[in-house]
Amino acid sequence: MKIAIDGMGGDHAPSEVVQGVVEAVKIYDDIEVYITGPEDKIKEELNKNNYSGDKIKIINANEVIGTNEHPVMALRRKKDSSIVKALNLVKSGECDAIISAGSTGAFLAGCTLIVGRIKGVERPALAPIMPGRNGSFMVIDSGANVDCKPNYLVQFANMGSIYYESVFNKKSPTVGLVNIGAEEEKGNELTKETHKLLKEEKHLNFIGNVEPREIPSGETDVLVCDGFVGNTVLKLYEGAALNLLGIIKDSIMSASFMPKMGAMLLKPVFKKLKVKFDYKEVGGAPFLGVDGICIKAHGSSDGKAFKNAIKQTRIFYSSDVIGKIKKEISENN
Amino acid sequence: MKIAIDGMGGDHAPSEVVQGVVEAVKIYDDIEVYITGPEDKIKEELNKNNYSGDKIKIINANEVIGTNEHPVMALRRKKDSSIVKALNLVKSGECDAIISAGSTGAFLAGCTLIVGRIKGVERPALAPIMPGRNGSFMVIDSGANVDCKPNYLVQFANMGSIYYESVFNKKSPTVGLVNIGAEEEKGNELTKETHKLLKEEKHLNFIGNVEPREIPSGETDVLVCDGFVGNTVLKLYEGAALNLLGIIKDSIMSASFMPKMGAMLLKPVFKKLKVKFDYKEVGGAPFLGVDGICIKAHGSSDGKAFKNAIKQTRIFYSSDVIGKIKKEISENN
Numbered sequence: 001m002k003i004a005i006d007g008m009g010g011d012h013a014p015s016e017v018v019q020g021v022v023e024a025v026k027i028y029d030d031i032e033v034y035i036t037g038p039e040d041k042i043k044e045e046l047n048k049n050n051y052s053g054d055k056i057k058i059i060n061a062n063e064v065i066g067t068n069e070h071p072v073m074a075l076r077r078k079k080d081s082s083i084v085k086a087l088n089l090v091k092s093g094e095c096d097a098i099i100s101a102g103s104t105g106a107f108l109a110g111c112t113l114i115v116g117r118i119k120g121v122e123r124p125a126l127a128p129i130m131p132g133r134n135g136s137f138m139v140i141d142s143g144a145n146v147d148c149k150p151n152y153l154v155q156f157a158n159m160g161s162i163y164y165e166s167v168f169n170k171k172s173p174t175v176g177l178v179n180i181g182a183e184e185e186k187g188n189e190l191t192k193e194t195h196k197l198l199k200e201e202k203h204l205n206f207i208g209n210v211e212p213r214e215i216p217s218g219e220t221d222v223l224v225c226d227g228f229v230g231n232t233v234l235k236l237y238e239g240a241a242l243n244l245l246g247i248i249k250d251s252i253m254s255a256s257f258m259p260k261m262g263a264m265l266l267k268p269v270f271k272k273l274k275v276k277f278d279y280k281e282v283g284g285a286p287f288l289g290v291d292g293i294c295i296k297a298h299g300s301s302d303g304k305a306f307k308n309a310i311k312q313t314r315i316f317y318s319s320d321v322i323g324k325i326k327k328e329i330s331e332n333n
Numbered sequence: 334m335k336i337a338i339d340g341m342g343g344d345h346a347p348s349e350v351v352q353g354v355v356e357a358v359k360i361y362d363d364i365e366v367y368i369t370g371p372e373d374k375i376k377e378e379l380n381k382n383n384y385s386g387d388k389i390k391i392i393n394a395n396e397v398i399g400t401n402e403h404p405v406m407a408l409r410r411k412k413d414s415s416i417v418k419a420l421n422l423v424k425s426g427e428c429d430a431i432i433s434a435g436s437t438g439a440f441l442a443g444c445t446l447i448v449g450r451i452k453g454v455e456r457p458a459l460a461p462i463m464p465g466r467n468g469s470f471m472v473i474d475s476g477a478n479v480d481c482k483p484n485y486l487v488q489f490a491n492m493g494s495i496y497y498e499s500v501f502n503k504k505s506p507t508v509g510l511v512n513i514g515a516e517e518e519k520g521n522e523l524t525k526e527t528h529k530l531l532k533e534e535k536h537l538n539f540i541g542n543v544e545p546r547e548i549p550s551g552e553t554d555v556l557v558c559d560g561f562v563g564n565t566v567l568k569l570y571e572g573a574a575l576n577l578l579g580i581i582k583d584s585i586m587s588a589s590f591m592p593k594m595g596a597m598l599l600k601p602v603f604k605k606l607k608v609k610f611d612y613k614e615v616g617g618a619p620f621l622g623v624d625g626i627c628i629k630a631h632g633s634s635d636g637k638a639f640k641n642a643i644k645q646t647r648i649f650y651s652s653d654v655i656g657k658i659k660k661e662i663s664e665n666n
Contacts, residue, residue, distance in 0.1 A: 068516075132576070133576045133579050133580050133583070143513060146513065146520060146521035146522075147521045147522055178565070180476060180479065180560075180561055180564040180565060180568070187479060187561070188479035188480045188559075188561045189479075189480055191561075211568055212564070212565045212566075212567075212568040212569035212572060213568040213569065213571055213572035213575075214572060215569060215572060216569070216572045216573045216575075216576035216577070217572070217576055226521075227513075228513055228520070228521045228524075228562070229561070229562065229565055231513040231545070232511070232513060232545045232562055232565060232566065232569075233545075233565065233569060234545075235513070235544055235545040235546040236545035236546065236548060236549070236565075236566060236569050236570060236573070237569060237573050238546055239545060239546035239547060239548060239549045239550070240549045240569070240570050240573035240574060240577070241573060241577055242546075242549075243465070243466045243549035243550055244549070244573070244574055244577050244578075244606075245577075246466050247466050247606060247609065248602065248603075248606060250466070251602040251605050251606060252599070252602055255601065255602055258598045259598055259599050259600075259601055259602050261595070261598055262594070262595040262596065262597065262598025262599035262600075262602075263595065263598075263599060263602075264595065265591045265592055265594055265595025265596075265598070266585070266592050266595035266596060266599060267592075267595075268588065268592055269581065269584040269585055269588055269592050269595075269596075270581075272584050273577075273580060273581060273584060276580065
């Protein structure tokens with residue numbers, strides 16, 4: 001398969017992008033990667049990584065879209081940006097997938113406007129995978145659609161279930177509706193109506209409402225919500241974990257010798273915890289509902305994260321998630 | 334002051350309710366407490382606690398509203414329930430405050446329907462206080478109003494700010510709007526419109542949008558959002574903390590001798606952490622916007638939690654929060 005990667009996207013671009021790509025092409029025989037960005041800079045990085053093979057191509061692009069720019073306007077103005085060039089490679093069919101760690105807004109808008117939606121999909125949705133106590137869970141939508149209608153959420157549920165089943169190889173993943181009460185009649189207008197509709201989706205393993213308290217257990221595979229709630233869940237979860245570890249650290253620092261000693265002995269446990277919460281292990285968040293494999297990598301991705309995003313892209317491709325979504329959506333429209 | 338307490342509300346009623354009340358009247362000379370519930374049962378509990386003073390009165394009530402009953406219907410049918418009797422004590426002016434650890438739905442509906450809203454308040458809001466890394470923060474609304482309009486949120490901001498300033502004795506507490514982006518133009522229809530309105534509230538210390546990731550730091554005092562988002566924040570925060578501690582525990586259990594030893598030595602640190610996250614220290618969540626002091630205690634409250642809820646009620650009363658809210662609302666209507 002051929003993968004386009006936004007060479008200038010992310011806090012550590014292009015060096016970590018190139019490093020991750022070089023590592024990936026060494027491991028995976030069946031991929032070619034097109035890196036978009038200033039040719040000289042990308043070349044320099046390839047040299048630093050001692051790469052001289054033919055699995056990596058450079059597509060020259062001299063502009064960059066920043067995270068503070070207006071997404072749609074920036075996409076229109078900066079035709080020579082690394083992200084637009086990478087999106088066009090997917091649109092033209094030259095590449096099968098795009099990965100970017102750049103501006104989320106520009107990426108989502110670009111995927112929708114340039115790559116295009118799958119026919120029948122109301123709204124594509126961002127679907128990151130998060131680490132829970134007993135397993136990983138997906139939150140769909142995590143921020144692409146802040147104001148939603150019930151039928152959008154039903155499509156999120158279907159797309160998320162297909163992705164989870166295909167990529168994690170888990171038959172009939174559980175699908176839950178994020179809601180502030182376990183009972184069917186609880187919630188706001190959106191969740192009450194969505195609950196009714198999801199119950200009718202007999203092919204889904206819909207387990208009902210999931211209260212936010214239960215989310216971190218990781219017992220529900222696919223969590224469905226509007227993008228405002230999803231983004232809140234995502235960011236609060238991250239913030240809560242960071243701050244809790246921070247509070248533990250504060251307490252240890254102000255503690256006496258014995259607890260400090262204890263903390264030293266516990267280091268391997270905390271290290272394992274850090275790995276568990278490390279987004280770099282997971283790859284990126286798929287943007288589901290667009291007619292191409294679009295992976296949003298974390299803004300602070302390093303080489304390892306890019307390598308893992310490429311790994312994830314391969315599974316996404318080989319399991320034909322997009323074909324399955326097309327089939328599901330066309331059968332229901 | 335006179336406080337009505339729902340003797341049958343909560344998982345450990347009436348024993349823990351009575352125990353907390355007995356402890357409180359021993360400490361605070363200036364209170365009288367009316368406990369509602371079956372006279373014989375409450376009497377029995379008072380005897381167990383060796384109480385024979387005249388600061389505690391029993392108001393006989395033979396029914397209980399369960400957490401699974403429809404709030405409004407249950408309030409109408411069960412006139413002889415401990416919660417309705419307690420609410421009526423506030424409505425009639427016999428008591429200055431009510432505390433209940435019973436059904437949240439019945440409590441909120443009862444406060445609104447029986448005690449009544451403050452004139453001009455669109456929607457009363459639940460405003461619990463949560464522990465953050467650098468201080469406590471309030472989330473208003475935390476579940477009373479799942480579908481909100483921008484002007485409701487502006488009132489939440491004002492009521493929350495008044496309560497925080499008065500009860501925590503902090504001049505001009507910071508007020509933030511929970512939103513999925515720091516920039517003014519980010520968010521959904523509700524937050525975008527609310528942001529504009531909050532900027533006009535010059536008397537508030539409005540610091541703009543607060544991303545969910547920043548909430549657990551505790552750096553913003555009053556966090557404003559609709560009840561669906563607020564309840565999600567509240568419950569996910571609780572769930573994330575519990576699960577993270579669970580993951581640490583899992584890791585320790587499966588670790589070798591040395592980390593286990595380390596965990597032993599770290600016990601005092603984890604104990605401190607548990608205290609920090611202990612809702613029992615905080616009291617209960619004020620329900621702001623109703624014309625009476627209404628405190629919702631946690632369903633699993635024990636004696637200590639009830640004692641602290643009474644302590645909080647005293648400060649609420651003496652700092653004239655309701656008078657200040659009335660003044661604020663009348664000036665803006």
